[in-house]
Amino acid sequence: MTDEFSRIARYFVPLAGEEGLGLANDAAVLKPPPGRELVLTVDQMLEGVHFLSGDDPALIARKLLRRNLSDLAAMGAVPMGYLLTTALPAGLEETWLAGFSAGLAEDQKIYGISLYGGDSSSARHDISLSATLIGHVAPGAALSRGGAAPGDEIWVTGTIGDAALGLKARFGKLADPTGYLTGRSLLPEPRVGLELAGIVSAAIDVSDGLLQDLGHICRQSGAGAVIVADDVPASKQAAAFGAAMLEARLTDGDDYELVVTVPPDRVAAFKSACGALPVTRIGHMVAGEGVEVRDRAGGVLRFGKAGWRHF
Template identity: 60%
Template sequence: MSGSEFDRIARYFAPLANEAALRLTDDAAVWSPPPGRQLVLTVDQMIEGIHFLPDDPPDCVARKLLRRNLSDLAAMGAAPIGYLLTTALRAATPEAWLADFADGLAQDQRTYNITLFGGDSTSTTGPIMTSVTMIGHVAPGTALLRTGARPGDAIFVTGTIGDAVLGLEAARGNIADPGSFFSTRRLLPEPRVGLPLAGLVHAAIDVSDGLIQDLAHLCTNAGLGAVIEAALVPQSSAARSAGDAWLETRLTGGDDYELILAAPATAEPALRAACGTVPLTRIGTMTAAHSNIIINDASGTPLHFARQGWQHF
């Protein structure tokens, strides 16, 4: 890349910042949170070869980086405000890669009404690494926690499950992807920010590491179990066409960034109204059986999978 680190900051990132970030001319931002609100903070990173492929479009890498973090805020019922960004790029990274990356950030800043507050940049001799710390806010005491699920709660999911991991399988040449539907779902998830879930939902989590594994986090934190009907887990028409051979992959693959919600069954009509045009499907029930998750097939027979979801180590 040409130019100094500071030239690149001024060219690509300063236009993404506002007055609170002092246009990135200082070491830190000075910002006043909305009056009477609690801050919600989350951080997530993406590493080349692990979270994205080397030939993925850089604008999509940037947008997925933001959306992964936005999804964490959505799972807390928080409204996003802005973010801090860190990048570690190789010296040989083309200038066009950085320009497209910054353009992707700009696109989603407009989409989600967020701003860049600052960050850090460095060089690396290894894979590209990017990280975002996202800042949001909620009314005091209304953040959705993983500990809140109760026995008998209905389990809901938004959207469809499994398309993103099928996008990875398509990139590996293991499955057809007519119209690049799976690829789009992998590259550009849709975080469910802005849903008015407070007062309706006891607990929530987003599907990042796989439906079963992330549901297990809800169960463990609440000291509960769950029964899931595999046939009820929503799938896209493209995933349905791929067949049942991909069932385990879909339920354990992750990268969907849909929400798992635990709520009273009686709240379902109000919850559907709160979700508006976002599809919502009831897939099971929370039980008193500590950390015991049962996934039944259409005949009621429990399924056994080789793994629950993505593991970093």
């Protein structure tokens, strides 16, 4: 592998925006758009935990960005750019870095972002990656987890559980003949660009499992939630597994869809703001605490876990 500075010049300087000053200084200089507030989020991906050793480096790069872009989407922020840190083992091939930087470049074009700077280091064994995404919102317009109230409806974007089943398929635990579920596991679609300020009362992205992440809204809002399992939208590929994979779909996470709460009188505005993006009502907020899952007949369903635990 080339030395650190040659690596930066070859693979990362071409990705830098003007804020990054050619990656030739100790820090970037960022001027937010006039009258806007900055929103920052950071996420990491570790080899053997968040991706597998043989995964396509371009997809690893894109998922690293998209996990963070999903956090910005959950806050209603417009993405601007990012800081990147890498810790790479000495024996890593140049082709891996070329693929990784190509993946970054592809999603920079899609989402209109650029690299501001970061840090590079060596790793003794596995690859460690981190990205800090920076976005902006109108003053006071950032969405939060804490505004839901009893009576609000609970909605989700897209379909829930594809990524969880895709990961199982990658480990040979279930069949994925079309590759759709695997693709959803490798490359999520963050729901950036939705103008939900003043419409939804609370929002979060589904990263650690629908039940666990909805539970965060409940705790921050001081309310409870009731959802109907059969109403949680599934792709036709996921639906084919029926009830056998219900718990995995609701608790395993990695969807990067949004779950939001919407006052009933704002539902029409919510649907309009989402445009062609499919959205589904899955339940409602109630007085109390925690998330209760029911079947169509009203019976309570219980699961062994609520979602992914990092420790």
